[in-house]
Amino acid sequence: SKHGRERSKYYNKGFEHDDRTMVPHESTRRVSFKNHGRRNKHNRQRGWDSKIRALLQDDDVEMNSNSRSSERYNGNIGRNQRRGFHQRLDRPGARRFLTESPSFWYKVTIRYGGRYEKDYLLKLLGNYIKPVPFIPIGYKVSSNDATFTIEDHAAAEELLNADKRITVNDGFKINIQVRSFNPLVEIGTKIAEIMTKVMSSRYNPYTKALDLSKFHLDPNFLSENVFCPLNKENVMLAVIGIIHESIPDLAALDLSNNKLSSLNCMKSMIEKVANLKILHIGQNKIRDIKQLDALKGLNLEELVVDGNSMCDKFTSKDEYIRAVRQRFPKVIKLDYVDLPPPILFDVDDEDCKLPPSQASFMCDAERGASVVRAFLEQYYQIYDSDSRDALIQAYHDNAQFSLDCYLLPGQHSSTCSSYLSDSRNLFRIPSVERRMKLLKVGKNKIVDTLKSLPRTQHDPTSFVVDLVLFTPVLIELNVCGLFKEKDKVDSAMKYFNRLFVIVPVGSGFCIVNEMLTIMLATPEQVKKVAKLKEVVAVTAAIPAGSTSSTAVALPVEPDLATKHQMVTTLSLKSGMNLVWSEKCLTETNWNFDQALSAFLQLQKAGSIPAAAFQK
Structure with missing residues (x-):
């Protein structure tokens, strides 16, 4: 109403949360409650109001502690009551809504809350918003304001709507401010x-x-x-x-x-x-x-x-x-x-562990190792010779061969230029016709292709051999390692991976399918092979039962526990440290007797460096 709006202009002139009504001089009073003892217009209500407040104050506090509705009751006499109206001065207006905090915390500030006891103030707030749960956290008083944190959005919204609706025992109304709060916690x-x-x-x-x-x-x-x-x-x-x-x-x-x-x-x-x-x-x-x-x-x-x-x-x-x-x-x-x-x-079941990895694998070590060793020795003895014509006997009449040359990012194509023209990398050759042309079919075309490749010298100490399948009618063999080109003095070491599918023919074997992959060797691969050579630099001087210049070792490796025992034993017998003892055994294909014999001969020749005996 108009009178209500006029009256609101004079609210809180002295204190922000003062709910005592101040009457403007120009207002027209319909009912007079004059204090006839004092007629000064500036003090005309003071004595009478204070008497009424004194009479009603005890009832007001008692009601605040009993029920939510009574807590909202205003014990002071407002202007409407002097007019004879019996409505509450703090009648609720439009409800205020609080946006949920992104951090899920809310900071509550009670202006001038430091004037009151903590327990008294919190009890008033808790009773007012019942039955909504209310747990204040980190209660503090600063600059006469009381602050605390709550976590419940419903409680925060109820407290926001309780602003200036709860009267304390000195007649003032509580000013409550609620806002989202992202706390900064310093862990001292x-x-x-x-x-x-x-x-x-x-x-x-x-x-x-x-x-x-x-x-x-x-x-x-x-x-x-x-x-x-x-x-x-x-x-x-x-x-x-x-x-x-x-x-x-x-x-x-x-x-x-x-x-x-x-x-x-x-x-x-x-x-x-x-x-x-x-x-x-x-x-x-x-x-x-x-x-x-x-x-x-x-x-x-x-x-x-x-x-x-x-x-x-x-x-x-x-x-x-x-x-x-x-x-x-x-x-x-x-x-x-x-x-x-x-x-x-x-699930990686702890009871079902994978077998330990092996440098080389033989699916049938008892029968397959000797066959594979003989095949690879003969093949690479011819392949690394000055003429590869004899390889025609190693291939089936209808054999198929494909070559793939792959460069890692940053590697220049000139390092593998001799192989790129015949490379059948399916990711780089979308043309079906081109793919078929690069697939070499028949032993004559295959050997012609091999002859066109640079002359090589493979390093048998770098070979890793996997015999994947060994049956009377079919053998699948994978071998990889390092090689260099003979005709280029400064040529980079290269890595190869060769997959052979072999079938028995008469008393021998022939290749029916071969896939050769070539790429530059990584520095790690070159370094690893160089370390292996440090131990047994003159292994060729030790009789190994073969006169081939390219002796291919196909070890039937012991398990890890046995290897550890062999390394320890060789270290004790030779005086070398564990690292060099392991290198010696690795170079001699984990043949303990051969490793010990190699050590004795190299020690006699003074070829073992002093670093091998540093422990």
């Missing part, structure tokens, strides 16, 4: 000590479980007015650090109800809490299943994520389980529900 010595105390009180050593649910509401924090939310990155990192130092064998961790929206800051748990099997992160603010990718390396068996909005995005239970198991394949309990056992090939 005091807070770090409290955090350690909190975590210690929540750890169960018998089950190796740590309960950090509602971490910020722990009584140890509240009693010290410390605000320490786990959804702040530095707090989470500090907690993980304490776990790593104090309880590295932690098996179960509960992080539910901590306003967590991002898990990226928890990546370090993969290394620092590697034994974790049970993780509860339910009732948080995780919106996307992809957040779990940050924890993908944990071998979790039980996971709780319900209560996060991400769970609502799945249309079926199976889809939900599948998405979780893509990240944690060993999970057998999800959201407190037992799951069917995971499919074994989805």
Whole structure:
């Protein structure tokens, strides 16, 4: 109304939260409550108002403590009441809405709240917004204002709408300000000590479980007015650090109800809490299943994520389980529900370990090793000679051959120019006609192609041989290693990989299919081969049962435990350190007697460097 608007102009002239009504001089009063004892117009109501306030004040405070409706009652006499109207001065207006905080925290400021006792003030606020839960965190008084933090959006909105609607015992109304709040938490010595105390009180050593649910509401924090939310990155990192130092064998961790929206800051748990099997992160603010990718390396068996909005995005239970198991394949309990056992090939079963890798592999070492050794010795003896014509006997009449030359990024084409013209790299040759032309069919075309390639010298110490298939009717053989071109003094060392498909013919064998890949050797490959040669530089001087200049070694390698024992024994007998002892055994194909014999001959010749005996 007009009178109401006029009256509002004179509100709070002295104090921001003063609810005493000041009457303008020019107002026309319809009902007079004059204090006839004093007629000065500037003091005409003061005596009478103070008497009424004194009479009503006790009732007002008592009502504030009894019910929400009575707490909103204004014990002071307003102008409308003097007119005879019995409506409440603080009648509610339009409801105010509060946008949800991105950080999920809200800062509440009570203007001039420092004038009142903390318990009294918080009790008034709590009673007013009942039944909405209300837990103040980090209560502080600064510049006569009281401030604290709350986590519940509903409570924050209720407090916002309680602004200037709660009257305290001195007749003033409470001015309440609420805003979104992104707290800055500095972890000093005091807070770090409290955090350690909190975590210690929540750890169960018998089950190796740590309960950090509602971490910020722990009584140890509240009693010290410390605000320490786990959804702040530095707090989470500090907690993980304490776990790593104090309880590295932690098996179960509960992080539910901590306003967590991002898990990226928890990546370090993969290394620092590697034994974790049970993780509860339910009732948080995780919106996307992809957040779990940050924890993908944990071998979790039980996971709780319900209560996060991400769970609502799945249309079926199976889809939900599948998405979780893509990240944690060993999970057998999800959201407190037992799951069917995971499919074994989805999981790296600890009981099903892969066999150790071997430098060379023989699928049938007993029968195949001698056959493969003879074949490769004869083949490369001819291939590295001045004439490759004799290789025509090694190929079937209808054999097929293809060559592929590949350059790594940054490598110049001139280093492999002799091979690029015949290269049949299917990624670089889209033309079917061109592909067919580069496929060499028939032994004559194959040998002509091999003769056109540069003369070579292969290094047999670099060979790695895999006998993939060995049957009476078919052999599949893969060999790779390093070679150099004879006619180029400064030519770069090259790497080759050769796949042979071989069939028995008469008393011998012939190739029916071959694929040759050539590329520049990497510095690591060249360095590795050079180290192997340092140990047995004159192995050719030791009788090896073959006069071939290209002796191909096809070891039947012992297992890792046997190798370790052989290295240790050779080191004790020879006096060489373990590194050089292993090199010697590697060069002699893990033949202990031959390795020891080679050592004795080289030592006698003074060919072993002093570094071999430094331990």
